[in-house]
Amino acid sequence: MFDSLSRRQFVTGVSTGMALTSLGLPSAKVRAAGLLAAQPAVLSGRQFNLDIGYQQVNFTGAERTATTVNGSLPAPILRWKEGEQVSLRVTNHLAHDTSLHWHGMILPYQMDGVPGLSYAGIKPGETFEYRFDVKQSGTYWYHSHSGFQEQTGLYGAIVIDPKEPDPVAFDREYVVLLSDWSDTSPESIYANLKKLSHYYNFQERTVGDLWHEIREKGVTKTWQARKMWNQMRMSQADIADVTGYTYTYLMNGNTPASGWMGLFSKGEKIRLRFINGSAMSIFDVRIPGLKMTVVAADGQNIEPVTVDEFRIATAETYDVIVEPAADQAYTVFAQSIDRTGYARGTLAPDPSLQALIPAMDPRPVLSHRDMGMAHDGHDMGVMDHDMSAMGNDMGHDMSTMKHDMSGHSMHSQAMNAHVMNSKPGPAGFGSQAPVVHKPSERGPQTDMQAMSPLSGLDDQGIGLRDHAQLYGRKVLRYADIRNLTPTLDKRDPEREIQMHLTGNMSRYMWSIDGIKYADAEPVRLHYGERVRITLVNDTMMTHPMHLHGMWSELETGDPDYIPRKHTVIVQPGSKISYLVTADALGRWAYHCHMLYHMPGMHREVRVEHGGKKA
Amino acid sequence: MKTLSKFLSALLAFTVLQVQAMGEDDPLLVMGKLDQFEIRDTEGDNPRVLAGELWAGYDLSKLWLKLDAERVGGETEELEVQALYSRAISAFWNIQLGARFDDKPEPRRKWAVIGVQGLAPYFFDIDAALFFGEGGQVGLRLETEYEWMLTQRLVLSPDIEINLYGKNDPATEIGSGLADVEVGLRLRYEIRREFAPYIGVNWQKKYGKTADYAAGGDIEDAQVVIGVSAWF
Incomplete structure (x- = not known):
């Protein structure tokens, strides 16, 4: 590894730049001179000094101020060893607060680097020392968890070498x-x-696109295909x-x-x-x-x-x-x-x-699937039915109201059924619980609900579904993923928490169950419990959901080899389930990792002793 | 530019005292928008028209100012300002309450306003308002606009405005019933999202008693227009 990296640096002549950046000196001129770092510096060992500061960069022909670690964008690669304790002294040279979060690391919550939950953040001029035991191996990353700083360059890789021989040969x-x-x-x-x-x-779809579609399919079919999008005031090109x-x-x-x-x-x-x-x-x-x-x-x-x-x-x-x-x-x-x-x-x-x-x-x-409509329907009867059940602000006001009401009573029944049948299905196979849209989901902050969300497991995702057919490319699906080693916690979940990812695209508001982070109560888990989280995506955007501090054990169909993830894609209009063992006391962040969805689509997860059993 | 960005980042440092775990969810935003800023080609002096709005607020509640002005030959012939509180009531609709002041034409008129503004199915922009004036006068204004994307930046946009009134108001030459209709078709090119020059045609006609009041003046007029729309 180090051989190949240093050889690479030598070959392209960026070693000077690397030396500068690893000393934390400004390397603006290096970048401006076109000696771009082919790979950021690698810092390894147990003690790290990371300096967060401003850095002039030029990626587009215009000079801009980035925020960086040790003057490097991306930040230096941190190389740790499983089983060791690392100490990271992070110094803030910015004019405002900062933080570093170790994404995917299993560690005490005070070391997790989320201002307001783990600690107060790092004030200008201050140094915070993170110190924790490295209990895992593999590829992770770190980034700022303050404001929108991540966008301006505060991110870098973490590579952890395993204690035992690596099962992967390379x-x-x-x-x-x-x-x-x-x-x-x-x-x-x-x-x-x-x-x-x-x-x-x-x-966006243009008049030209419309013309092509009409010539291809005729007016009637084009009208039908676009009817739902027009009525829902949503863009298929979004x-x-x-x-x-x-x-x-x-x-x-x-x-x-x-x-x-x-x-x-x-x-x-x-x-x-x-x-x-x-x-x-x-x-x-x-x-x-x-x-x-x-x-x-x-x-x-x-x-x-x-x-x-x-x-x-x-x-x-x-x-x-x-x-x-x-x-x-x-x-x-x-x-x-x-x-x-x-x-x-x-x-x-x-x-x-x-x-x-x-x-x-x-x-x-x-497609219709991305709107949570199981039928990709040419059958207009089915489609109309789905549509009437779907919107919370569709069509004529009176009919909407009617549909809302009928929808509501249906939901209350579903909710009762949910409470009565409180034993969730066995581990590994995902949720069997009905999809329940809470009343809090209704209002100006949301613009759609997925009425028949499909599981996202088998879905390659928007734009990839036809790649096997068109280009003969095999595309990875979550359903293909099995853990290499057996599931550690084989318990079935004691309870299931269903959360809906919600939003209003045109107002650009994001929330969970229609409630934004600022107004939300924490999600409480009791220490030691095994719980299933089912996420239903009531939007047409793809949301990568990240739970801090604990693994998201994705139920891909094999209870004995459940893969452990820290970030899980919830496909548009779809649902997905994973298991969580609440083995990490404290206050944790749980959010969509899209930076501009995150302020609203966010929850605190609080793992506490005791608490009521579901 | 560099000094400016330094100044701005210093300013940011002062205003953002404590950065939270994520960006601010619902920041106070201000948006100013010139929908129409145009010259209309007609016989005699060419009118200059300005129609726009300024809002400040949050996701679900905002304060709006709407401005409509027309100047002909250096004289302001029409000046209308609305100050409104706008509250989101559903995914695509806002209710707007406030006051309207007609500074020109004289005599001045004051109105209370209740309106709905939003996006109807099939992407029609709608602005509908009821105005309650002095002496039991009532006005109703319906505006709608549509956008055809010819390309990603070339947009053809038809719009229509209809005004109706409850009573005659000879002083301002407004008659009861359907007073006037205005139909426009503008083709704009978005150089940036925030800046688009346009050309178009605008047709307006007065009806009923309003047309009678205007007898001798323009009752119906079609004009070629050129202008810019812009926002920040």
Whole structure:
């Protein structure tokens, strides 16, 4: 690992820059001079000094002020060893509060780095020492948990070497950290979205699209296909809130123009540690010409699965093994979910080689499935029925009211049934409980409800569903993931908590069960309990949900090998379930990892002794 | 630019005393919007028209100012200001309560306003308001606008405005019943989201008693317009 990294640095001549950055000195001029860091510095050991400060950067031709760790964007790669205790002294050189959160780490809550929950944050000029035992191995990351700082550059990789021999064999490894950079301040991006929610979407359906559709399908069918979207006042082209219009997608801090580069020798097994450290971007990753064997998800070893492509949501990590058999270059291609841009790098036996950069796939449009409608219906009768049950602000006011009322009584019945049948289904197979929309979900803060949400397990996700058929690419699904080692906590869940991810796209408001974080009570878990969390996505956006401090054990169908994740994609209009063992006392954050969804779509999870049994 | 960004980040440092675990969920925002800022080509002096709004507030409640003004030959012929409290009542609709002041034409008129503003199914922008004036006068205004995306930046936008009144008001030349209808069609190009020059046509006609009051003046007029729309 270190050999390959230092050789790489030597080859491209960025070692000077690296030396500067690892000393925490400003390296603005290094970057400006075009000597981009191909990979951030690696800091290893047990003691770390991390300095958070301002840093001039230039990714687009315009100079901007980033916030960085030790002057490096991304932040230095931290290399730890399982079983050791690490000490991280973080000093704040900013004019305002900051924090660092160790994403996916199992640690005491006071060390988790969430201002307001773990501690008060780090004040300007102060140093906070994090100290905790490293109890796991694999690929993780760290980032600021203050304000929107993460967007401005405060993120980096964590690689933890296992205590026992690594079950994954490889000759060489690279961190591949994906992120998104904007020259616009995050506060302005957020304000733009609130003023005009489609501000960054330049892929709306046009009159030209309509004309094509009419010519293809005829007026009647086109009208029917668009009727629901028109009535619900939603855009089928609403795939990403913030797009390549403002984002420059980065791979290890390199723009698509410069590209990241990783070297290999033919026949080597290369371990690529993919981390999505972006603020708002979901990437679809592939390396044309190479199969990828996924060996770990969110840092945890899984039964190897060989795929051609995988989706990585904000905050997820995947480790893959690739074995280039030829002396040629390969492009590591990470296109954004809405196909408005990509991050890229090159794997090559020689730094002078480059591979072809593939064209992006066609932009996806949302389907009925993404609205929580099981029927992708041509049957208008079925569709009308679904629609009437669906909206909380649809069509004519009177009919809406009627539907609301009938919907409501249906829900109360469902709720009673839910309470009576309180024993949740067995571990590993997900929820059998009815989907219940709470009354708090209704109001101006929400714009839709998924009435028949499908499980997101088998779903590759928007824009990927037809890739096997169209391009012969096997795309990773959550259903393909099995833990490498047996499930540790084999208990069935004692209770099930159903939470709905809610929002109003046009007002750009996000919440859980219709209640934003500021107004919400904590979710209380009692210490030691095994609980199932079922998330229902009542929006048409993809939400990567991150529970701090405890594993989200994704129920992918095999109770004996339940994979452990820290961030779980909840597909639009879909549901998903995972088990949590509440073995970590304290106050934890639980939120959507989309930076601009997070302020509202957020809960405190409080793990306490005692408490009432469900 | 660099100095400016330094100044701004220093300003931010002063205003954001404590940064929380995430960005501020529901910050106070201010938006100013020029919907129409245009010259209308007609016989005689070309009118200059300004229609826009300014709001400040939060996700669900805002204070709005709506402004409508028309100047012809250096004289302000029409100046109408509405000050409204806007409250979200459902996913796509806001209720707006407040006051309207007609500074021009004279004599001045004051109104109480109750309106709904929002997005109807099939993406029609709607603004409908009832006005309660002095002496039992009542007015009703219906406005709707639609946007056809010809391309991602070229937008063709038809709009219609209808005004009805309960009573005759000879001083301001307003008659009871349907008073006037205005229909526009504007083609704008969004250079940025916030800035779009446009060209278009605007047609207006007075009806009934209102038309009688205006006899001798313009009862019906169609104009070519050129202008910009912009917001921050």
